[in-house]
Amino acid sequence: MHELEKTIGYEFKNEGYLRTALTHSSYANEMRSRCPYNERQEFLGDAVLSIIVSDYLFKSSHLAEGDLTKLRASIVCEKSLWGWAKEIHLGDYILLGKGEENSGGRERPSIQADAFEALIAAVYLDSGMERTRQFLMPFVLRSLENEEKPAFKDYKTLLQEIVQKNPEEQLSYELVEERGPDHDKTFVVQVKINSNVIGHGEGKSKKAAEQMAAKEAVELMGE
Amino acid sequence: MHELEKTIGYEFKNEGYLRTALTHSSYANEMRSRCPYNERQEFLGDAVLSIIVSDYLFKSSHLAEGDLTKLRASIVCEKSLWGWAKEIHLGDYILLGKGEENSGGRERPSIQADAFEALIAAVYLDSGMERTRQFLMPFVLRSLENEEKPAFKDYKTLLQEIVQKNPEEQLSYELVEERGPDHDKTFVVQVKINSNVIGHGEGKSKKAAEQMAAKEAVELMGE
Incomplete structure (x- = not known):
């Protein structure tokens, strides 16, 4: 986990948030005493990602509402999250149950994307919105650069x-x-x-x- | 507008955000020199509402992800927003075009709900997240009380x-x-x-x- 913290340039005060973000439900289900897994943090991370992207698009462009909505949807989606997860090799750190592991779960886009969303929430819970924005914006900006955006009147x-x-x-x-x-x-x-x-x-x-x-x-x- | 500020207990530093929140596109379209209307702020307000509700539900309950998502969807929706708009008589302040006015637009749930979302963004742009949370939470909490929530193990x-x-x-x-x-x-x-x-x-x-x-x-x- 320290390696991952180094990769993302963020050291957790409460390592529990990071551990939860990396724990898939299949792993938690196999433990004798159930431990927290990443689905609740994923719920929160989704909203954190959405406000950070919305705030940026709103303030940095003149786009109309329809184009803002399209552009946000192209960033706040499994495809981007999966891409970001791969950038930091997040898959290597996910705790998976045996069944999930054996059926190739570690490489599944949805499992990696969900863990990345939970990781966003982990930083947010650990340090608040501004620090999370700092962590997330480089990923968001790289994705925006790769977007086809004929409508982006910037x-x-x-x-x-x-x-x-x-x-x-x-x-x-x-x-x-x-x-x-x-x-x-x-x-x-x-x-x-x-x-x-x-x-x-x-x-x-x-x-x-x-x-x-x-x-x-x-x-x-x-x- | 000062009456509305009194009702919501918030005085704008930049009245422009409030004015934009109250301006429907039909009004802006009729002006000789087009003025800003509320659709872009509505886009931003939606994300602000979502993170405030998500943060609250995450931190104040033990709900699992599926129930969190259901409960959030029941609050972040046109029905709630329309209810909140009616609580503060927001319809009375919306600037509408003549055609829209004549066809009863002032009473339309979607027009009122959209204006409320844009109002959320207005407070956010004027004073940031914490002040917006303070403005919004009383509305959210009243709606949560009225929710049927068999799944809410609180x-x-x-x-x-x-x-x-x-x-x-x-x-x-x-x-x-x-x-x-x-x-x-x-x-x-x-x-x-x-x-x-x-x-x-x-x-x-x-x-x-x-x-x-x-x-x-x-x-x-x-x-």
Whole structure:
């Protein structure tokens, strides 16, 4: 479990939450004295994930409600959660019952996704919303980057549209800083029109930092 | 709008969030210069409501995941939201387009429920999660009291089951204090076995305070 804590860059005060997140019901059912398993935390983690993603999409985009809902559904879903679980090799740590193990449960997307949701709740119960947001956003941002989002009229698009009105003006983004450990990097980006800096942004991925820089620029331009 | 702020016991720092929550798309569509309407805030409010209800149900009950999910669905739904909107006469404040007004839109459950969801987001955007929880929980608790919840094995039931092992012992709950203004009352309850006080609890409704008192008693008894 310490290895997993190192991977996710979070050390639990109460290891019980982590242990519960990693315990599948099939394992608990086989114990003589039943131990807690991850289904209740999964229930909570689902809502924590949803508010963190909703808050981010609401504040960082101009999307209309229908597009926000579609985009949220594409992130808050088994496919993303499974992907995130694989990124941190969560399957290796799940406590499974023998029957489940023998039928290949360890590799099942739903078992891994559910454990990841329970892990979200574990961080939330251990340290509250803000720390959980910090833990989760790098995963969310990577998934958003991979999304097909024709409808995502974001700040970069918006800025592009404003600038295009003057064809001689050229937009460019530059990475000016990378800081922090690998699992929790912060990127700083500036956006320029020709050679003039018109915005700075920070984020947990380059794309997110670019969004924030574009946002600053759009606001500077009074739009 | 000030009347509504008085009713809900919350004064906005940024009145814009409240105004947007009260603006239906039909109204915005009729304006020459389009103004923001409540659909995006409704998207956010839905997730805020869900985490507040999930957090409460998770922490205040022993329910299994399936029952938690059922109970959450019975609270996070149009029927509850419509009921809450009616409690605060939200319909009276909604800005509607003429067509919608003439076809009776002001009384439509979905329009009122959506505005309430957007109002939740308005408080959240204006003051953050904790203040929103404070605003919302009295509504949630009243709805939970009205729920049929055969599956809700709560602390009171649990305590009853423990005490019943000794038939000569009698459980009773007493309200010992009510404080705060009408829209934001706090109740304090004690629970006794025969004449001995075994727990105290506070809550935003009598039933919630009884739950907390029973929780303290159950924990005192080492269960």
